[in-house]
Amino acid sequence: MQLQTTNKAISINKLFFKYEKEFVLKDINLQINKKDFLTILGPNGGGKTTLLKLILGINPITQGDIKIFGNKLLDEISNIGYVPQNTNINLNFPISVIEVVMMGQNNIKKRIFGYKKDEKIKALEVLKKVNMQDFANSKISNLSGGQRQRVLIARALFCNPKILLLDEPTSNIDITGCEQIYQTLEELNKEITIVVISHDISVVLKYASKAVYINKKLTYHDLSKMKNDFKNIESHICEIELLEMLGKCKC
Numbered sequence: 001m002q003l004q005t006t007n008k009a010i011s012i013n014k015l016f017f018k019y020e021k022e023f024v025l026k027d028i029n030l031q032i033n034k035k036d037f038l039t040i041l042g043p044n045g046g047g048k049t050t051l052l053k054l055i056l057g058i059n060p061i062t063q064g065d066i067k068i069f070g071n072k073l074l075d076e077i078s079n080i081g082y083v084p085q086n087t088n089i090n091l092n093f094p095i096s097v098i099e100v101v102m103m104g105q106n107n108i109k110k111r112i113f114g115y116k117k118d119e120k121i122k123a124l125e126v127l128k129k130v131n132m133q134d135f136a137n138s139k140i141s142n143l144s145g146g147q148r149q150r151v152l153i154a155r156a157l158f159c160n161p162k163i164l165l166l167d168e169p170t171s172n173i174d175i176t177g178c179e180q181i182y183q184t185l186e187e188l189n190k191e192i193t194i195v196v197i198s199h200d201i202s203v204v205l206k207y208a209s210k211a212v213y214i215n216k217k218l219t220y221h222d223l224s225k226m227k228n229d230f231k232n233i234e235s236h237i238c239e240i241e242l243l244e245m246l247g248k249c250k251c
Contacts, residue, residue: 006070009034009163009193010055015064017047017054024050028064028218032210034162037185037194039208046215048197049085052165055195056082068163081161083152085168085197097143097151098123098136104158126157130184146170146177150184157188164188166196182207 008031015028025047032038040048053059055066057073068076081104101123102115115123127133130150140148149169156164166185170178178200185194186207196203204211204223213219 007033008070009036009068010195011065011067011070012055013065013067015054015061015066017050017059017062023062024216025054025214026216028214030212030218030220032193032195034193035189035191036210037189037208038196038210038212039203040195040197040212040214041199041204042214048214049167051214052082052167052195052197055165056080078159079162081156081159081164083149083156083164083166083169085171092141095140096136097127097132097138097140100140100151101127101154101158104155123154123158126154127151129157129188130154131180144177145173146180149173149177149181153181153184153188161192163193163195166194168197168199170198170200178202 010030010032012028012030015025016023017025028051040051042048050059054061055068055073057077066073068079098120099115102119105119124133124136127136130153132147132150132154135143135147135151140151143151153164153166153169164185169181169185173181182203185196188194196208198204208223211221211223213221
């Protein structure tokens with residue numbers, strides 16, 4: 001089967017999703033280009049994580065269509081990396097950073113029967129991309145929250161995804177750790193498409209190129225104009241007011 005080539009990384013058309021009788025997402029239409037840095041904003045329960053699960057093929061689509069690089073979702077699913085909000089790493093389990101990264105490969109047999117030299121080399125390469133190569137042999141339990149999150153990003157990168165989805169990667173991480181994570185994502189964005197759920201408005205104004213606000217329905221924003229509007233503002237920006245503006249305006 002010959003796959004299509006397109007500038008669109010993710011195409012979502014007339015997407016609806018419901019749990020039992022209640023719609024969580026209604027008529028979602030979104031085009032994400034290759035190497036976009038898109039942030040998804042919105043209230044808790046608004047459907048942000050549900051949208052990522054639909055893109056990952058975890059939840060079945062109620063109505064509508066999602067294409068990846070112009071092809072059927074399942075044909076391109078291996079090109080999507082995912083960093084969930086809640087990870088299942090047991091910090092009491094004595095596992096090293098490099099072992100956590102190699103757990104990101106798709107081949108379950110390799111995970112059972114051990115890792116080869118070339119796989120360890122690959123793990124070191126992706127750790128270098130997130131500036132964590134010096135911690136390769138450290139125990140994951142000895143790292144800070146921000147460092148662990150960068151290791152989990154490296155795990156998602158192990159299979160060479162062309163799209164990286166992240167669900168609130170800076171949740172419960174200090175300001176310094178947050179900045180390091182988004183600087184890492186900014187660097188990765190030179191090569192791959194980034195889609196991140198975040199409540200951190202600084203992401204919108206500093207790193208992302210586009211934003212969507214989701215509360216069952218979707219509002220799309222190109223952030224270039226908004227960034228220019230805020231360049232010369234010296235007073236404090238109220239994040240609540242900005243979120244309300246994103247939810248209401250029709251950029």
